[in-house]
Amino acid sequence: MNLDRFVARNQEQWQALEERLKVVEQHGPQRLDAEELHDFALLYRKAADDLAYARTFFSDSKVTEYLNDVVGRIHPLLYNRSRRSPIDVVAFFRRDFPRTFRRSWRSITTATGIFVLAALVGYLGTWQNPSAARRILPAHVVQSVDAGRMWTSDVYAMAPGDYLSAKLFTNNIAVTFTLLALGMTGGVGTVFLLGLNGLTLGAAGGLCHSAGMGGPFWSFVAAHGPLELLVVFIAGGAGLELAMALVAPGPWRRGDALRLRGERAVKLIVGSMPLLVVAGVVEGVISGGAPLWVVGRGYDLARVLCGLTLVGAVLSYLLLAGRGKARIAAAGQSLPRALMSR
C-alpha cells in the first residue's frame, strides 16, 4: 500500500476521531454520549494501529507526525490514572495525607529521634554551661535573657499579630520545604538542619532554665510548640524518605525508589502546610501579646491546654483518618471509567 492509498483509506476515520477529540479536549468526555464514547475508544485504537503501520512504512512522512500527535493527545486522556483535576483536595486530606503519614512512620520517628537528641544535648549543655549558649544562639537572644526578659517580647511588642503570624508560618513552611529538598543530599542536609533546629531550641530552653526563666520559656512555647514540632518531625521524615531512596533503595532501582518515596515526601509536606498556618496563627496571636506569664498561672494552663489539644487533635486525625478499605475515588472523570460505568 502506498502513502496515498493509506491516507485515502483511513481519512474518514481520522476525521471522525479528530472531531471527537476536539469535543473531549474542549468540554471533557462527559459531552460524548455512550455510543460516541465507544466510537472514540475504537477510533483511537485504530489510529494507534495506523501509527504503528505508518511508522514502519512511511517513517518520515507528515502523516506519521500527524498520527503521533493525535495518539499522543488522546493517550493521556485514556490512560491517566488520576482524575482530570490536578489535585482532589478533599480526598487528599480525608485519606491520602493521613495514610501517607502512617506509611512513612519509620522516617518520621527517625527524624523525631534526631531532633529530640539534638535538643537534649542543647538543653543539658547550656544548662550545665550557660556560656555555650553564646556560641549557639543569636546575640540578641542571649542579651535579652541576661537582662531577664524574653527576647520574644520585643518582637511581639513591635509587630501586629496578623503580620507576625504570616511571617512565622511562611518562614516555617519554607523550612519544611528545605528539609524535604535536602533529602536529596543523601540525608546529610536534612539531618544537619534537624539537628541544628533541635540544638537551638534545646539551647534556648537550657539558657532560660539556667537564668531562672524556665517558666516564661515554657509558657511561650506551650501553645504553638507541640504542633510546630510535630510538623518539623513530619517534614524531617519527608526529607529522610528521599534520603532512604538514595541510600537504601531496597528492592527497587534508585530512580524508581525516588519516585515512590518522592510522592510520599511531597504529600507529607503539602499536607503539613495548613498545620503550619494554624501553628503560626497561634504563635502570633496566643503565644505572644502581653507577657502573659505575669498575669498568672491560669493563663499558662490555658496555653498548655491549647498546645496539647491542638497536637492531640492533629495526631488523632493523622492516626485514625482514612482507615478501612481503600476506596477508589469517585468515577466519572477519566474516560475508561466513563466507559465502564455505562
Next chain:
Amino acid sequence: MTTLTTIETPERVALTYDVAGLGTRVLAYLVDLAVRAAVLLLVTIAFFVFYEQEGFAAVTSGVRAASVVGFFLLHWGYATLFEAFWNGQTPGKRLMGIRVIKEGGFPVSFFDSALRNLVRVVDFLPVFYGLGIVCVFLTQRHQRIGDLVSGTLVVRQSPARRPSLDDILAAHRQADADASQRLARVPLTVEQFEAIVEFLRRAERLTPDTRQRIAGKFAAPIRRSIADSKSLRETIRADELDDEALLALVAHARQSQAEPPAGAAPDDGERRP
C-alpha cells in the same frame, strides 16, 4: 539538535516526544524570573502610590500580612501552581513552546509539579543550577534532579508546528488528482473504455471464472502500457493489484478526467503536454 524520547502505549505503539534542550529551558526560566520581578516591582510601586493616601495606615497591618503571604506564593508557588493548573506550563515555558509532562506522557499532577519545584533548591546548588545543569547533561531525557524525583520531563510542544489533518488531506488530494490525471492517459479507445465500464457494471453477476477471464483480457494491454511508461510505473504499482481493481482504477481516472469537477486545479493546463 533534537532529542527524541519514546513512550510505549498499552497498544504497544511507540509515541515520540521531542525533549526540550537546556538553552530553551534556561530562556524560559529567565522569562519567568522577569515576570516575577515585574509583579514585585508593580506591587511595590502601587504600595508607594497609595502610601500617602488617607486611611492607608488603618489597613497597613493587613496589607503587610498579605504582602508576606503574596511574596511567599510568588517565590515558592509560582512555578508549581502554573505547571499544575496550566497544562504543565509557566508563562516562560509557554512562550518558549515547552511543557512539563509525566514520564508516561500524562499531564503533571499538583504533587508532581510541587515536588519537582521544591527539589529545585538542590538543583540550584552550588551556584546558579550547577547540579541541575550537570544532571540535564548526564541524563538521557535531559532531566534535572527535580525531574528525576518526580518522574517528569520537559518536552517541546509548539502548536504552530502541529500537523493538521486538513493540510495532509489537501496534499494527498492533489497527489490523487495528479495520479488519476496520469492514469487517464493510459491509451484506451473509446470502445475499450465503454466495454470496461460495462464489464465493471455487470461483474457482480458473472460467474467467478468468466469474471476473472474477461478482466484478464481487458487488463493485459493496460498492464503492458503501464510497464512501458516510466511515469505510469511510478504512479501505480500494477502488479500489486488484481485485474479488476486495476480496471476500476483506470476507468475511474478516465471518467473523472472526462468530466472534471468544478474546482479543478487551475494549473491543469500547464501539466498537460
